[in-house]
Amino acid sequence: MTDHGLRIDLAAIAANWGALAGKAGAARAAAVVKADAYGLGAARVAPALYHAGARDFFVAIASEGRALRHCLPEDARILVLSGHMEGEDLTGLIPVLNSPAQFFRDRATRPGGTFAVQLDSGMNRLGFEPAEWAALRDEILATGPVLLMSHLACADEPDHPANRQQLQVFRQMTDGTGIPRSLAATGGILLGEDYHFDLVRPGVGLYGGLPFAQAQPVVELDLPVIQTRDLSPGESVGYGYTWSASRPARIATVAAGYADGLARALAAKGGLRLWTADGVACPVVGRISMDLITVDVTDLPKVPDTLSILNGRQGVDDLAELAGTIGYEILTSLGRRYPRAYS
Numbered sequence: 001m002t003d004h005g006l007r008i009d010l011a012a013i014a015a016n017w018g019a020l021a022g023k024a025g026a027a028r029a030a031a032v033v034k035a036d037a038y039g040l041g042a043a044r045v046a047p048a049l050y051h052a053g054a055r056d057f058f059v060a061i062a063s064e065g066r067a068l069r070h071c072l073p074e075d076a077r078i079l080v081l082s083g084h085m086e087g088e089d090l091t092g093l094i095p096v097l098n099s100p101a102q103f104f105r106d107r108a109t110r111p112g113g114t115f116a117v118q119l120d121s122g123m124n125r126l127g128f129e130p131a132e133w134a135a136l137r138d139e140i141l142a143t144g145p146v147l148l149m150s151h152l153a154c155a156d157e158p159d160h161p162a163n164r165q166q167l168q169v170f171r172q173m174t175d176g177t178g179i180p181r182s183l184a185a186t187g188g189i190l191l192g193e194d195y196h197f198d199l200v201r202p203g204v205g206l207y208g209g210l211p212f213a214q215a216q217p218v219v220e221l222d223l224p225v226i227q228t229r230d231l232s233p234g235e236s237v238g239y240g241y242t243w244s245a246s247r248p249a250r251i252a253t254v255a256a257g258y259a260d261g262l263a264r265a266l267a268a269k270g271g272l273r274l275w276t277a278d279g280v281a282c283p284v285v286g287r288i289s290m291d292l293i294t295v296d297v298t299d300l301p302k303v304p305d306t307l308s309i310l311n312g313r314q315g316v317d318d319l320a321e322l323a324g325t326i327g328y329e330i331l332t333s334l335g336r337r338y339p340r341a342y343s
Helices: 010-023 034-038 042-052 062-069 100-109 130-142 161-174 186-191 316-323 327-333
Strands: 005-008 056-059 077-080 094-097 116-118 181-185 199-201 219-231 249-255 273-275 281-285 292-296 306-310 340-342
Touching (some): 306 316
Parallel strands (some): 181 199
Antiparallel strands (some): 273 281, 281 292
């Protein structure tokens, strides 16, 4: 096994699922594994979650679901959030129908097939609008959907008035149907019991991301040092000469860059650090390029073979803050060139 690369803690993912399931009370806890389990490898992550107790898995598109179907036992349900797109093979999958057109397509091509329904409670992205649902509600309910669901737009802001507004709309659209309901993803689970209904859909919280601040960290990333060089005062580093040495300096060049999901914006404002195994922080200097990052290691007595960019001191949400984005984007952008190890 290499001493660098991306380490993914499957036990931590399972523990995070268990913790979020525990917060959901009587609601059944699903697992969102779209985008290849947020970039961490659905073929490894989903079976670990199944072993932990998850039986419902959400993916974004049918091709993700087909790939996952081979990794899970038959009693695992795989729901496809994009619904029934024309020409898709949905064998062994459950489409989450998002519109009247999808409902009629599904009934025409899969009569009697299992399906769920997404309702638009105010996010204006996917799902039946209230008027569309009112017109077709009785017909749809007569065909037996296994789930009615919606999605919160502002769940990571607990005091945002949209949360209560969407809850009210969702209740108005679904009360009295007798069909299992789902509204909450990770942020919605943390909003409390009113949002839990019958099924919750934890996603980013499984992978160590906010808004689940109590999540166990899931990923570590160590980068190999390719070369070191000594600079004299006034010498510069990298594209554009955006950093120059103010003292005699030693620079380590590590093998990763924006092609590996480490965006140029991470270093634009300063503050990005790489860490030694014993916890010494070394500042990134110069621009992040496609394949390389340069690090000031002047103060280290010895340059190690690897430096860490994701660890217990600097997690995905710390990188996201530096880059002006969210932890979801950091996770799903982690590149395929890293050696990967699962524990």
